[in-house]
Amino acid sequence: MELPYAEPYKIKMVEHIKRSTKEQRLKWIKEANYNLFNLSSDKVFIDLLTDSGTGAMSDQQWAEMMIGDESYAGSSSFKKLKKSVKKITGFKYFLPTHQGRAAENVLFSALVKEGDVVPGNSHFDTTKGHIEFRKATAVDCTIDEAFDTSIIHPFKGNVDLKKLKTVFESHPKEKIPFVIITITCNSAGGQPVSVQNIKEVSTLCKQYEIPLYFDAARFAENAYFIKKREIGYQDKTIKEIVKEVFSYGDGMTISAKKDGLVNMGGFIALNDKEVFKQATVFNIMFEGFITYGGMNGRDMGALAVGLNEATEFNYLESRVEQVAYLGQKLVDYCVPVQKPFGGHAIFLDANKFVPTIPREEYRAQALAIELYIVGGIRGVEIGTVLADRDPFTRKNRFPELELVRLAIPRRTYSYNHMDYVAAALKNVYDTRKEAKSGYVIVDEAPIMRHFTVKFEKL
Numbered sequence: 001m002e003l004p005y006a007e008p009y010k011i012k013m014v015e016h017i018k019r020s021t022k023e024q025r026l027k028w029i030k031e032a033n034y035n036l037f038n039l040s041s042d043k044v045f046i047d048l049l050t051d052s053g054t055g056a057m058s059d060q061q062w063a064e065m066m067i068g069d070e071s072y073a074g075s076s077s078f079k080k081l082k083k084s085v086k087k088i089t090g091f092k093y094f095l096p097t098h099q100g101r102a103a104e105n106v107l108f109s110a111l112v113k114e115g116d117v118v119p120g121n122s123h124f125d126t127t128k129g130h131i132e133f134r135k136a137t138a139v140d141c142t143i144d145e146a147f148d149t150s151i152i153h154p155f156k157g158n159v160d161l162k163k164l165k166t167v168f169e170s171h172p173k174e175k176i177p178f179v180i181i182t183i184t185c186n187s188a189g190g191q192p193v194s195v196q197n198i199k200e201v202s203t204l205c206k207q208y209e210i211p212l213y214f215d216a217a218r219f220a221e222n223a224y225f226i227k228k229r230e231i232g233y234q235d236k237t238i239k240e241i242v243k244e245v246f247s248y249g250d251g252m253t254i255s256a257k258k259d260g261l262v263n264m265g266g267f268i269a270l271n272d273k274e275v276f277k278q279a280t281v282f283n284i285m286f287e288g289f290i291t292y293g294g295m296n297g298r299d300m301g302a303l304a305v306g307l308n309e310a311t312e313f314n315y316l317e318s319r320v321e322q323v324a325y326l327g328q329k330l331v332d333y334c335v336p337v338q339k340p341f342g343g344h345a346i347f348l349d350a351n352k353f354v355p356t357i358p359r360e361e362y363r364a365q366a367l368a369i370e371l372y373i374v375g376g377i378r379g380v381e382i383g384t385v386l387a388d389r390d391p392f393t394r395k396n397r398f399p400e401l402e403l404v405r406l407a408i409p410r411r412t413y414s415y416n417h418m419d420y421v422a423a424a425l426k427n428v429y430d431t432r433k434e435a436k437s438g439y440v441i442v443d444e445a446p447i448m449r450h451f452t453v454k455f456e457k458l
Contacts, residue, residue: 009318029369036378078297096292097295122186122187142160142185156185199248213249216254218343220259224316225320251269254267261410265295348364365383381450388447
């Protein structure tokens with residue numbers, strides 16, 4: 001008899017979570033102005049808002065927390081992290097930051113100017129926000145297959161080379177500070193990018209003398225998909241794949257709260273000494289001294305271990321396959337989701353789930369709210385609300401996909417929790433035809449509105 005799969009870890013500590021009634025949740029979400037970000041965590045049963053900083057650390061990481069060196073300059077914890085970053089990524093220069101958007105803020109302050117164009121594969125919200133805040137433009141060059149949730153394509157995060165070349169041909173080189181590839185591509189459903197595509201983008205960038213950077217928040221999960229799906233990589237280790245991927249770029253930013261397996265942290269890694277020197281100025285201005293950059297010594301120590309653990313196959317298999325388990329349960333229930341399943345989350349296709357709700361009434365947000373009301377499960381809208389308004393016309397931008405992301409924290413929930421989520425979604429799906437109206441925005445910020453936006457129910 002073949003032995004069943006078992007997670008490569010055991011539980012040492014538990015955290016209690018509170019159940020609630022539907023009546024309580026109806027009251028709470030109204031008090032939160034129908035914004036799931038406004039809910040306090042004790043009012044959430046299963047929290048799938050994000051996988052960023054919400055995972056469980058290992059015993060080895062907690063051990064590093066106990067011996068963290070909190071020296072302001074030149075701490076031993078910084079040296080450990082610097083060594084780990086060099087070993088895993090291969091980049092020469094390194095600046096710690098307190099999280100991913102901080103890394104973007106520092107690097108983009110050095111490189112992005114008004115009127116610039118930054119092409120990439122479905123930039124995530126903070127990436128696009130930092131670009132547009134500087135009065136530049138993010139141009140989405142993702143392949144068309146990414147926008148059809150029913151198509152099975154192994155690398156839906158890939159960059160369309162024709163789209164990218166069109167950007168290169170239609171703008172002066174000095175107006176394109178860099179190309180950014182997000183691995184995995186969160187806004188397209190947590191979809192991976194192949195080594196072949198990265199190589200081709202790198203070649204095109206070199207031809208036009210434009211740097212290539214990575215948004216590497218989920219670089220290890222991307223490497224896992226490469227190992228499982230791309231010809232010629234089955235026998236390579238995750239660490240070998242990661243090193244090769246980064247060898248085609250000039251630098252990276254990362255929210256280490258994802259594939260760094262820590263609750264707080266990020267960094268910039270670079271090969272260009274001049275860019276490093278420019279970024280250093282902004283790192284000191286915005287983050288702190290260059291040997292801590294907004295991070296505690298103990299967090300740097302935990303991240304040094306986390307980068308190593310996240311690039312081990314057994315961990316990644318456990319992590320990605322739990323996400324796939326939830327995805328398959330939903331497919332069995334006929335719930336429309338982005339396929340293939342992403343590495344960190346399952347993405348519900350709101351256009352197919354609740355087409356009865358007009359897009360102008362934020363159907364993906366309405367679906368996310370209903371899931372909370374029915375099951376106490378907090379997801380997040382990845383659709384019109386997140387897409388924000390056009391910075392010039394101030395009209396809503398309607399993306400091709402209206403998604404609800406269910407991001408699975410790392411090493412945190414059991415398969416029983418996944419069964420609960422699937423059952424709650426089946427209940428929502430079975431009553432979908434009753435959904436006729438959504439929500440209207442009554443207050444919003446001028447940029448990255450989804451974090452603090454307020455709604456009223458129609």
